[in-house]
Amino acid sequence: MPLAAVGQFCATASIAANKLICIELIKKAARQGASMIFLPEASDFISRNAQEAKDLTTSLGASEFLKGVQNEAAASRIWVSVGVHETTLKDKIFNTHLVIDSSGTIKSTYRKIHLFDVDIAGGPRLMESDTTEKGDVVGVPEKTPLGKLGLQTCYDMRFPESSITLRARGAELLAYPSAFTIRTGMAHWEVLLRSRAIETQTYVIAAAQIGQHNEKRASYGNAMIVDPWGTVLARCPDNLNKPTLAVADIDLESLYKVRTEMPVMDHRRTDLYPKIE
Numbered sequence: 001m002p003l004a005a006v007g008q009f010c011a012t013a014s015i016a017a018n019k020l021i022c023i024e025l026i027k028k029a030a031r032q033g034a035s036m037i038f039l040p041e042a043s044d045f046i047s048r049n050a051q052e053a054k055d056l057t058t059s060l061g062a063s064e065f066l067k068g069v070q071n072e073a074a075a076s077r078i079w080v081s082v083g084v085h086e087t088t089l090k091d092k093i094f095n096t097h098l099v100i101d102s103s104g105t106i107k108s109t110y111r112k113i114h115l116f117d118v119d120i121a122g123g124p125r126l127m128e129s130d131t132t133e134k135g136d137v138v139g140v141p142e143k144t145p146l147g148k149l150g151l152q153t154c155y156d157m158r159f160p161e162s163s164i165t166l167r168a169r170g171a172e173l174l175a176y177p178s179a180f181t182i183r184t185g186m187a188h189w190e191v192l193l194r195s196r197a198i199e200t201q202t203y204v205i206a207a208a209q210i211g212q213h214n215e216k217r218a219s220y221g222n223a224m225i226v227d228p229w230g231t232v233l234a235r236c237p238d239n240l241n242k243p244t245l246a247v248a249d250i251d252l253e254s255l256y257k258v259r260t261e262m263p264v265m266d267h268r269r270t271d272l273y274p275k276i277e
């Protein structure tokens with residue numbers, strides 16, 4: 001049975017420092033026998049403001065951060081899922097989720113489709129669309145050593161439509177690299193992830209940022225792997241002081257048992273509401 005590793009750390013505005021942390025996590029996951037490691041959203045950097053985000057962002061091909069991650073994926077012979085920023089043709093950024101194979105090649109690119117524009121009394125207030133352009137493709141699951149992987153990002157977990165779309169297209173796992181706020185994380189994080197896993201009957205893997213990135217921004221952590229029954233198989237420790245990993249076996253046989261025993265996809269009343277595909 002293949003082993004998945006989910007990572008958790010606190011990115012700052014230093015791309016060089018974040019790159020070293022990710023390289024160490026990739027090495028450690030490979031040493032533990034994982035076939036694939038999942039790193040958080042915005043693993044390349046968390047910026048202090050919109051201007052800094054624009055200044056730090058490059059194309060995928062010109063990214064020093066990605067070069068380091070791709071080289072280490074190849075050196076450690078492990079697949080990697082990672083969230084990064086990417087320049088667009090306009091003066092904006094894509095919030096991009098990549099799958100890199102064990103030779104260091106980018107196999108799949110997903111650009112976050114739901115942007116986090118919220119203003120909650122007592123915080124947080126974040127307007128992602130000020131800097132970020134939304135992607136316009138849900139995509140098809142990518143074949144990985146763990147199974148067919150559907151790519152999403154963070155806030156996307158609030159939209160079951162896209163996870164059900166990916167399930168309908170063959171997903172056996174869904175990845176949600178994240179940088180969740182603490183307030184919304186305490187109220188919603190685990191419930192959302194377990195709900196997506198239960199209703200789609202897929203594994204859900206959510207790498208996460210944790211801790212204080214700068215004066216204005218902190219993240220909730222609780223990176224986790226959830227099985228298709230909704231059980232939290234692994235969770236990174238609540239450790240603010242160092243990057244951490246958690247691992248779990250991916251058992252597709254038990255996934256198909258869940259789907260056979262309770263075939264919710266076949267029970268849909270698409271005569272009463274739209275079919276998602």
Ligand SMILES: O=C(O)CNC(=O)[C@H](CS)NC(=O)CCC(=O)C(=O)O
Nearest residue numbers: 042116126128154155179180181184
């Ligand atoms: O800003 C970057 O560089 C990377 N992007 C993020 O951190 C994004 C947009 S601000 N964060 C979220 O989507 C949090 C969602 C969330 O917390 C919720 O749904 O409750």
